[in-house]
Amino acid sequence: MNGARKIFSAFLVLTFLAALTSVGNPTVAAQGLARDFSISTDCTHIVIGKGKEVELDVRIANLGERDEDIILSISGPEDWEPRFEKSWAYEVQAIHLGCEEDRNSLSLRFKAKPPEEATAGDYEFTLRGTTADGQLSRSLKIVITLKAKEVAAAPTAEKVQLTTKYPSMKQPAGENFEFEIELKNGVNEARVFDLAAEIPYGWAAYCTPRWEKAKKISAIKVNANATERLSFVLIPPPDVPEGEYKVTFGARSGEDVATIELKAVVTGTYKLKLGTEAEVLGQGETRNIKAFAGREKSFTLFLWNEGSAPISDVDFFSSKPKDWEVSFKPEKLSSLPPLTEEMKPTKVNVIIKPKAKAIPGDYLVTLTASGKEDRESMELRVTVGAPMTWGWIGVAIILVVIGSLLGLFAKLGRR
Template sequence: EGWDAHFETSSYPRIRIQAVHILPGKDNVVTVKFRAKPPKDAEAGDYTFTLEAATADGALKKTIPLVVTYRPKEKPSTEEKKEILELMVDYPSLENPAGKDFEFEIQIKNNSDKDQIVELAAQVPPGWRVYFTPRWKSEQHISSIKVGSHSSEWIRFVVTPPYGTPKKEFPLKFIARAGGEEKTLDLKAVVTGTYELHLGSEAEVLGKGDTWNIKATAGQERHFTLYLWNQGSAPITGITFYASKPKDWEVKFNPEKLESLPPLAETMKPEKVDVVVKPKERAIPGDYEIRITAAGKEDRATSTIRVTVGASMSWGWVGVAVIVVVIAGLTGIFVRLGRR
């Protein structure tokens, strides 16, 4: 009941017929087709049809049963399976020098009707430190977190590249698993490198030679070898030198500027700069300070040279001459007084 059943000719499909003309003789055969269309609400199962053929006068009549097995096609689901987990991050790409923490704040949302224990994992470059913490408890490291039904939790995903990591971009992957489902989040750590400019004396670098305390003579040049190196992971560029010195003193640097100072791990040796110190001609003997600064675009360093100034040899001879004159004068006075 409710089925659309009819006969069609084999010569002209889809044309419905109710009768056919057959000529006498057993060789005269006419082929017809039986077509049945189930209603939309038909259920799966076996359906029996009775096919009947008869002449107009009813003299000839033939009936046969026909069983049709109906299996409706499964309708594709129009609704996509709702995902259990949803991951969100406001800042998927962060910049920092090597050795510093990259901290990604990630929101984990549970779309299911029950609480979920979410397991946390990550894919990072070899040698990098990685851990997870609740958003407001940075001292507490975790490997999973409970997220309530239809609610969300925030966690901190922290990765730290080791010192010496080259300056480049590194892909990271955050992974969350719950209820047989795995969700990932692609992140990026942009390592800018570190910059650590250091200054040293000859004694500090070679174990011998000048310390930061030197002696100089008034009016004469004194050479001091300044060593500098970069203990970071990226070059320091545009390094210039400055000196804070006593009035009328001269301080020169050779070279006056370094275009680039690569990391010590690459060069394996420090750079040398010749510092020429010249106290003024009539500098009073004593201790003085010169503040040396090396300043690059990325970092700077400062140190102090303590200079002990002694009198020049010319002033020494002048002092001897004065003493001789005084002694001669006193001798003359004693001779005169002795005659009297």
């Protein structure tokens, strides 16, 4: 790694010297557009104690009229492991800066840590940026004075604090998590805090001011000894498995850092569905069925779970006209797994028996399946007709009446 850095640094130096032979003015023009950029920091000479890591905010700004790709390098004691970082998570070796006002600058963090065997004294680092074409190069010198003993500093906890009432939240898959966080600035001056988070792979997150949900921010200004309320929103991927996911949210201003541990608990989803033969198979009975007074009518009810987790203890019950009978076989399901696991709906046989003296007509019967996690209902329109035996009896009565009339007419005719 050290050899590669030396070769890379040597290449940049040669590129820089070559650029100097053809460029005399620090601001060059390409295709009629002025070019320039700067590297700056608030502190160019700092003092640290033994074992203390150096962290400085460095700002790189594009001052020209065209976009620039800038390659970064650091020269100095390599055993200090100097580097540029962004959002605490990764090392940065090159950046792209636009020429528009809202994207022409970037803040990076210069970090270095003295080795345990380092002796007290002054250590010099040169931070350098060079455009990708080698035409422009800018540098910044930083001196770090290492003391033999630790240098006392005020506790960070007194300077910045992050708190929340609800560090753990539970949501079903597909739902976002929204944490309400308070950021306290504990010093006697206003400061700007960078906001960042370490989140699980595949997740997304953003932060907004508490009362301005439409604004997504990566930094916020907090007045002296004041507190700002933030909303931190976590967005899990659509296919996230059930489980607990840890998230670290942090705020930083200069060397003052505060973090807070959050936990997002993803539960399964539960979606109970009911259907008829016609709805599931494309043929068979619909939600309009026919029955006869006093006779049992068999009806097949289909149910399935469109969620991602099993629905437990599914019971069946009905809402029916007075003196009717409705029964289910089976009467209960101990568990209804997701349809993605079963690959087919579950059948339940429903027996509906209108009362013996039911008047022919339409009646409403409601079937309900209820589990611990979800429930669903279905309405059936039951058309009750008179039994066929009564029809034949009616026909017989009519025939008897007709026969009697014919006999009467014949008798009267002979007279």
